[in-house]
Amino acid sequence: MKPDAAKNVKHTPLTxxxxxxxxxxxxxxxxxxxxxxxxxxxxxxxxxxxxxxxGYNKRNTKKTALAHAEITAIAGACKKLGDWRLxxxxxYVTLEPCQMCSGAIVQSRVDRxxxxxxxxxxxxxxxxxxxxxxxxxxxxxxxxxxxxxxxxTEILQRFFKDLRIRNKESN
Amino acid sequence: MKPDAAKNVKHTPLTxxxxxxxxxxxxxxxxxxxxxxxxxxxxxxxxxxxxxxxGYNKRNTKKTALAHAEITAIAGACKKLGDWRLxxxxxYVTLEPCQMCSGAIVQSRVDRxxxxxxxxxxxxxxxxxxxxxxxxxxxxxxxxxxxxxxxxTEILQRFFKDLRIRNKESN
Numbered sequence: 001m002k003p004d005a006a007k008n009v010k011h012t013p014l015t016x017x018x019x020x021x022x023x024x025x026x027x028x029x030x031x032x033x034x035x036x037x038x039x040x041x042x043x044x045x046x047x048x049x050x051x052x053x054x055g056y057n058k059r060n061t062k063k064t065a066l067a068h069a070e071i072t073a074i075a076g077a078c079k080k081l082g083d084w085r086l087x088x089x090x091x092y093v094t095l096e097p098c099q100m101c102s103g104a105i106v107q108s109r110v111d112r113x114x115x116x117x118x119x120x121x122x123x124x125x126x127x128x129x130x131x132x133x134x135x136x137x138x139x140x141x142x143x144x145x146x147x148x149x150x151x152x153t154e155i156l157q158r159f160f161k162d163l164r165i166r167n168k169e170s171n
Numbered sequence: 172m173k174p175d176a177a178k179n180v181k182h183t184p185l186t187x188x189x190x191x192x193x194x195x196x197x198x199x200x201x202x203x204x205x206x207x208x209x210x211x212x213x214x215x216x217x218x219x220x221x222x223x224x225x226g227y228n229k230r231n232t233k234k235t236a237l238a239h240a241e242i243t244a245i246a247g248a249c250k251k252l253g254d255w256r257l258x259x260x261x262x263y264v265t266l267e268p269c270q271m272c273s274g275a276i277v278q279s280r281v282d283r284x285x286x287x288x289x290x291x292x293x294x295x296x297x298x299x300x301x302x303x304x305x306x307x308x309x310x311x312x313x314x315x316x317x318x319x320x321x322x323x324t325e326i327l328q329r330f331f332k333d334l335r336i337r338n339k340e341s342n
Contacts, residue, residue, distance in 0.1 A: 064249035065256075065278040071237065078235035085236075099302055100278045103271030103295070107236040121307075124274070128307045129300075131270055136292075136299045 011048045011088060019092070019114050022046050023148040026092040026116065029056040029069060030155050036061050040155045043069035043093040045077040045086065045110070052089070053077030069093060070101035074108050086110045094152040096123030102131035105141055112142040116152025182219045185261060190285050193217050194319040197263040197287070200227040200240060201326050207232050211326045214240035214264040216248040216257065216281070223260070224248030240264060241272035245279050257281045265323040267294030273302035276312055283313040287323025 014022075022044055029042025033056040045053035055072025059065055070093055077086055086108045094116035097105060102124040105113060113132060115125060124131045125143055132141035185193075193215055200213025204227040216224035226243025230236055241264055248257055257279045265287040268276060273295040276284060284303060286296060295302045296314055303312035 059255050063253055063255050064246060065280075066237075066242065066246055066249070066275065067255075068278075075235060075237055078237070082234055084230050084234050084238075098274065098278060099305075099308065100271060100274030103269065103274040103302075104237065107239075107269060107271045109236075122309070128305065131274075134270075134299065137270065138293070 014046070014049070014090060018046075018049065019144065019147045022051070022090075022092045023094070023114060023116055023152075025051060025054070026069075026094050027148060027151055027155065029054055030094045030152075033057045033069070034155065034159055040159050041069045041093070041095045043073040043091060045073045046090045046092065047077070047081065047086075047088055052080040065100070068098065068101050070097055071104055074104055074110075078108070084108065090114060092116075092147075094148075095119050095156065096125050096127055098122055099124040099129070099131065102129075106131060106134075106137055106139050109139050110141055112144065114144045114147050116146075116148050117156065118145065118149075182259060185217070185220070189217075189220065190263070190315065190318045193222070193261075193263045194265070194285060194287055194323075196222060196225070197240075197265050198319060198322055198326065200225055201265045201323075204228045204240070205326065205330055211330050212240045212264070212266045214244040214262060216244045217261045217263065218248070218252065218257075218259055223251040236271070239269065239272050241268055242275055245275055245281075249279070255279065261285060263287075263318070265319075266290050266327065267296050267298055269293055270295040270300070270302065273300075277302060277305075277308055277310050280310050281312055283315065285315045285318050287317075287319050288327065289316065289320075 025044045026042040030040040034040040038057045041057040043055045044051045053073040053076035055069040058067040090112045092114045096119040196215045197213040201211040205211040209228045212228040214226045215222045224244040224247035226240040229238040261283045263285045267290040
């Protein structure tokens with residue numbers, strides 16, 4: 001799968017159209033989370049223009065904070081490439097990553113992260129902190145913000161609106 | 172396992188002697204990593220004075236950066252407690268956690284982290300950053316440093332010395 005594991009591999013660059021196409025795939029993942037009653041966040045990881053890892057938030061279902069969309073996608077991508085280094089990979093995630101997932105992105109050496117909606121209260125790719133660009137770390141990550149931002153925000157708003165209605169009904 | 176899941180549960184406090192006892196268990200985990208030829212870092216998670224999660228670094232063996240000692244220990248502890256929230260838990264780890272593991276500790280709401288050796292080049296519990304005490308996050312973690320620091324440093328030094336010898340021999 002990764003015959004070009006040498007560091008400086010250059011694939012055909014991803015275009016803005018590719019970014020939208022792959023973010024829509026991440027949004028599909030978020031829909032799976034929504035069906036489970038989980039906060040709808042989805043993620044895919046792309047290598048050489050192919051999806052090699054996918055994930056959606058399952059924190060309550062799996063009863064572990066490790067079941068964030070990004071962590072599941074990283075696990076899948078590493079398995080597919082047979083390597084802990086995800087050089088040459090781009091991650092698409094519908095919500096700005098938290099401190100754990102931003103850390104996992106740096107540790108896995110993902111090249112680039114494309115983000116749907118910002119998370120001003122807890123995001124660690126520019127909102128509270130930017131762990132993807134700490135000069136002292138041995139890896140920094142390219143960031144593209146606000147791709148399909150409206151759809152990424154809308155699915156979260158839908159979830160929280162439904163939650164408020166359900167909570168009101170049960171009180 | 173966790174009948175006292177209510178937030179303000181208070182267990183018998185861990186004494187400095189307990190800290191040494193449990194850090195020695197984390198060091199045993201690090202020995203397992205050493206045997207695999209992995210950077211020797213070990214971790215245990217303690218709840219109500221019992222070890223409920225353990226892990227050691229297996230990044231190369233498992234071919235994923237997610238196989239850090241702390242992440243494996245968190246996965247085990249969540250499974251044992253049946254909850255993504257590790258309230259009431261103390262983590263013992265032989266080396267200061269990285270950005271990913273510090274993030275996972277905050278996300279899992281571990282109460283306290285006891286650290287063996289500091290990691291001045293990459294640690295995120297006080298060295299490069301302190302992700303365990305960011306006021307904007309919804310959880311902060313108590314930290315105790317330098318418990319069995321000498322043993323924790325010594326096992327790492329042994330690994331890197333052996334690695335240098337092996338590298339010299341193969342050149």
